[in-house]
Structure formats: C-alpha cells, structure tokens
Amino acid sequence: MAGIGNATMYRVAGIVGSLRAGSYNRALFRAAVSALPSRLQIVEAPILDVPLFNQDVEDAGDPEAVAGLRQAISGADGVLIFCPEYNAGIPGVLKNALDWASRMHNGQRVLWDKPVGIMGASDGRFGTTRSQMAMRSLLPQLGMRLMPTPAVMIAQVEELVDDDGNLSDEKTRERIREHLEAFHHWIDVFARAERDRES
Numbered sequence: 774m775a776g777i778g779n780a781t782m783y784r785v786a787g788i789v790g791s792l793r794a795g796s797y798n799r800a801l802f803r804a805a806v807s808a809l810p811s812r813l814q815i816v817e818a819p820i821l822d823v824p825l826f827n828q829d830v831e832d833a834g835d836p837e838a839v840a841g842l843r844q845a846i847s848g849a850d851g852v853l854i855f856c857p858e859y860n861a862g863i864p865g866v867l868k869n870a871l872d873w874a875s876r877m878h879n880g881q882r883v884l885w886d887k888p889v890g891i892m893g894a895s896d897g898r899f900g901t902t903r904s905q906m907a908m909r910s911l912l913p914q915l916g917m918r919l920m921p922t923p924a925v926m927i928a929q930v931e932e933l934v935d936d937d938g939n940l941s942d943e944k945t946r947e948r949i950r951e952h953l954e955a956f957h958h959w960i961d962v963f964a965r966a967e968r969d970r971e972s
C-alpha cells in the first residue's frame with residue numbers, strides 16, 4: 774500500500790480460476806485490468822502450474838508454482854477471484870489453488886485477514902451464481918474478509934464479448950468498475966483500522 778494524495782493505493786492479487794486459453798473469466802480479468810481505478814494495482818497470482826495438492830509434496834517443500842502463488846498473495850492488500858462455474862460448483866483447479874494457499878507456511882497463512890472480492894462469468898443462465906455461493910461459504914473459512922456486494926455474476930457471457938474475446942458490453946464493464954470501486958473501499962476499511970491500531 775502507498776499514499777497518493779488523499780487516496781491510498783492498494784495492490785490486488787487476481788486469481789483466474791480457469792486454465793483455458795480463451796477463458797471468459799480471463800476476459801473478465803482483462804476487463805478489470807482496463808477498468809481499474811487509479812488507486813488500485815492488480816497483479817495476477819498464476820495457478821497454471823500449481824500441482825494437485827498432496828501433503829507429501831507440501832512436506833518436502835513448496836513447488837515453485839505454489840511459492841509464486843503464495844508470494845503474489847502475501848504481497849497484496851486484497852485478492853480478487855475470477856470464478857467460473859463447473860457442475861454448479863467451484864472448478865477443481867481453483868479450489869486446489871486455494872487449498873495450497875490456505876496452508877500455514879513459515880508461520881503465516883497468506884489468505885488470512887485478506888479482503889477478497891469475487892466476480893464470475895459463464896455461458897450458462899445462472900452466471901456463476903452457484904459457484905459464487907460455494908465460494909461465499911468457503912472464503913470465510915479461510916479467514917478471508919469477503920466483500921458482500923456488489924455481485925458480478927455474468928450469464929451467457931458469449932453474447933457480451935467481441936471478436937477478439939474481450940468483454941465489450943458497456944453495462945457489464947460498468948458493473949465491473951463499480952465492483953472495483955467498492956473493493957478499493959473494502960480494502961481501505963481494514964487498512965485504516967490496522968493503521969489506527971498501530972498508531
């Protein structure tokens with residue numbers, strides 16, 4: 774975090790919960806990057822190479838991809854999750870990455886106390902409502918501070934992208950902007966409380 778004028782700049786780690794090259798949730802991530810308020814920075818916390826969780830592997834030491842994921846999250850003031858929906862739930866690759874990141878490592882849990890927001894897009898009619906509901910019970914279990922509103926649940930997303938696979942629908946982009954503005958405020962509430970405690 775760093776101060777600029779009256780507003781504080783915060784860094785956000787973005788987790789895209791799909792490994793697919795043409796992912797709609799990655800398009801959502803790109804739309805968030807382009808709509809970012811000047812007081813937020815976003816860096817991706819990549820999950821592409823994170824192996825399936827295995828406690829024996831964990832005991833032998835973090836694989837490189839897990840160390841990278843942990844580092845991206847621990848250096849951030851908040852986490853934004855771009856969440857697809859598989860079979861009315863959270864895709865395995867995303868849950869797997871969160872399982873790794875949730876573990877105590879060198880006396881620290883990187884997800885603990887982190888403000889978190891969720892957005893999601895699907896080509897179904899429910900627009901990731903059900904996977905986001907599952908996330909809403911999971912994330913507080915990990916000690917995360919979940920922003921309750923505004924929701925971004927994009928249904929039938931294939932109708933909202935242009936030929937280059939970018940989210941071009943202006944109403945959707947506006948909802949993303951609103952979510953990001955609210956998320957800056959959400960991070961700020963906890964960061965201010967922390968600063969007050971320390972002063």
Ligand SMILES: Cc1cc2nc3c(=O)[nH]c(=O)nc-3n(C[C@H](O)[C@H](O)[C@H](O)COP(=O)(O)O)c2cc1C
Nearest residue numbers: 791793796797798799857858859860861895896897
């Ligand atoms: C195994 C599997 C299960 C799916 N289940 C759902 C579902 O329950 N609800 C839904 O809206 N879409 C479902 N879909 C369609 C996804 O929304 C669609 O594939 C979407 O593009 C995935 O996100 P991505 O584009 O970011 O990869 C499913 C897709 C797969 C591969």
